Amino acid sequence: MVFYSFFNNLMLDINFIRENVDRVKQAIQSKNRVLDLDLLLSLDDKRKHLQGMIDQLKFDQKKAGQERNIDLATSLKDQISSYQKEYDDVLSEYNLLMLQVPQVIHPEVVVGKDETQNVEVRKEGSVPQFDFPFQDHVALMEKNKMLDVERGVKLSGARSYVLTGDGALLEQAVLQYAFQKMVKKGFTPMNVPYMVDTSCLVGTGYFPGGEEDAYCMERDDKWLIATAEIPLTAYHRDEILELSDLPKTFVGLSPCFRREAGSYGRDTRGLYRVHQFNKVEQVVILPADEEMTYERHYRILSNSEEVLKDLEIPYRLLALCTGDMSLGKYISHDIECWMPSRDAYGETHSASSFLDFQARRLNLRYRDADGKVKTCYTMNNTVLACPRFLIALIENYQNPDGSIRIPTVLQPYMGKDVIKNFD
Incomplete structure (x- = not known):
C-alpha cells in the first residue's frame, strides 16, 4: 500500500475523532472493522510531538547559520535528519490507520451484522x-x-x-x-x-x-x-x-x-x-x-x-x-x-x-x-x-x-x- 503515501487529506478529521471517540468506536464495531483507535490516537500524539521537535530544531539551525556557528548548524542538521526519519515512519503508520477509520452512522441506521x-x-x-x-x-x-x-x-x-x-x-x-x-x-x-x-x-x-x-x-x-x-x-x-x-x-x-x-x-x-x-x-x-x-x-x-x-x-x-x-x-x-x-x-x-x-x-x-x-x-x-x-x-x-x-x-x-x- 505504499502508493497511498502521497495523500495528505486521507481521512476523517482527527479532531472530530478525538471529540467523538465513543461514536467512532461504535462505527468500527458495528461495521465489523478491526482497528485499534487508541493506537491511532497515540500515533497522532507522537506525530505532533516529533513535528514540534523538528520545527524547533529547524529554527535553531537557522539561527546558528545566521550566527555562523557551523559546527552547531551541522549537528542540528543531523538531528533533524534523524527525527525526520522517525516522523516519516510514524506518519506512514498513522496514515494507514486513518485510511481505515469508518464514517460514523446516522442515528436511524440499524445495527446489524450483515x-x-x-x-x-x-x-x-x-x-x-x-x-x-x-x-x-x-x-x-x-x-x-x-x-x-x-x-x-x-x-x-x-x-x-x-x-x-x-x-x-x-x-x-x-x-x-x-x-x-x-x-x-x-x-x-x-x-x-x-x-x-x-x-x-x-x-x-x-x-x-x-x-x-x-x-x-x-x-x-x-x-x-x-x-x-x-x-x-x-x-x-x-x-x-x-x-x-x-x-x-x-x-x-x-x-x-x-x-x-x-x-x-x-x-x-x-x-x-x-x-x-x-x-x-x-x-x-x-x-x-x-x-x-x-x-x-x-x-x-x-x-x-x-x-x-x-x-x-x-x-x-x-x-x-x-x-x-x-x-x-x-x-x-x-x-x-x-x-x-x-x-x-x-x-x-x-x-x-x-x-x-x-x-x-x-x-x-x-x-x-x-x-x-x-x-x-x-x-x-x-x-x-x-x-x-x-x-x-x-x-x-x-x-x-x-x-x-x-x-x-x-x-x-x-x-x-x-x-x-x-x-
Whole structure:
C-alpha cells in the first residue's frame, strides 16, 4: 500500500475523532472493522510531538547559520535528519490507520451484522402472477434474438455477453430514458473518463480494500472505473467551491468494470453478475449540513423510485444495516426489483451518503457565508444499471408466447410496443 503515501487529506478529521471517540468506536464495531483507535490516537500524539521537535530544531539551525556557528548548524542538521526519519515512519503508520477509520452512522441506521439484517422499508408495485409457464430472461432474449452469450464468452471469457438487435436497443432506451429524466430534473449531464488514477479511487473510498475487484492497467497506472461515481465525485478534487455553487448535481452515463473477485460460482447464468455493464449515476456535492444531507439523500432515492414507477416495475426499498455498509457510508439504501426467475427481489440500485468522508480525502472544499473554508459533503445513487435491470424488465413484461411488451414510456425510443422476433 505504499502508493497511498502521497495523500495528505486521507481521512476523517482527527479532531472530530478525538471529540467523538465513543461514536467512532461504535462505527468500527458495528461495521465489523478491526482497528485499534487508541493506537491511532497515540500515533497522532507522537506525530505532533516529533513535528514540534523538528520545527524547533529547524529554527535553531537557522539561527546558528545566521550566527555562523557551523559546527552547531551541522549537528542540528543531523538531528533533524534523524527525527525526520522517525516522523516519516510514524506518519506512514498513522496514515494507514486513518485510511481505515469508518464514517460514523446516522442515528436511524440499524445495527446489524450483515445483509441478512437489512430492514425492508416498503414494497411498491404488484408482483405478477403468471397463468402460464414463464421463462427466464436468457430464454426470452435468445428466442427474440436479443442476446448472444456464447459469442460474448468467446470474445471475452466468463461473465461476458453481447446484446444484439432489440436487446441493444432496449438497453439504450432504458438508459437514455433514465438519463434524460435526470437532466430534466436539473442535473448536469457529464461524460467522464472511464480510466482514472489511483488517487480517485482512494479519494472516493474504493481503495484500500477494493483493489482485487478492480481492473488495473499497470503500464499506465490507471484503473477502469467501477461506476461513474468515482470520476464525478473526484471532478472538483483539490478545489475550493463557492457556497452559491452548491449543491452540485451531476448525472453520468458510463460503462462500469468489475472483476467480481469474490463471486466465483454465483449467478453464473444470465446477466445478473457480469464484468462490464452500463449505469446512469447521480452524484451530489453539497455544503457540510447534516439536515440537508438527510433530505437530499431521500430526494436522490426518490429519483430512482420515480424511474421504476414510470417503468411499472415492482420493487422493494431496503435500509442497510451497519454490517452491510462500506467504510465511508453514513446512511445507505438499496432498491431491489422483482425478478420472476429468481422468485425474489434482486439488487439494482444503491444510494449512499458519506458526509465528509470522500470530500476530505479528495480535498474537496467550499467557502461558507462567512468566508471560512470547509469540507464538502457527498452522496450518490444509481438511477438505473443495465443489463441487470433488463432481467426485471424482460421477465415481468413477458407474454405467454415469449414475446415481450415494451413499457409505455419506452415505446417512443423503440418505435413499437412489443418485441417479437420469431414466427
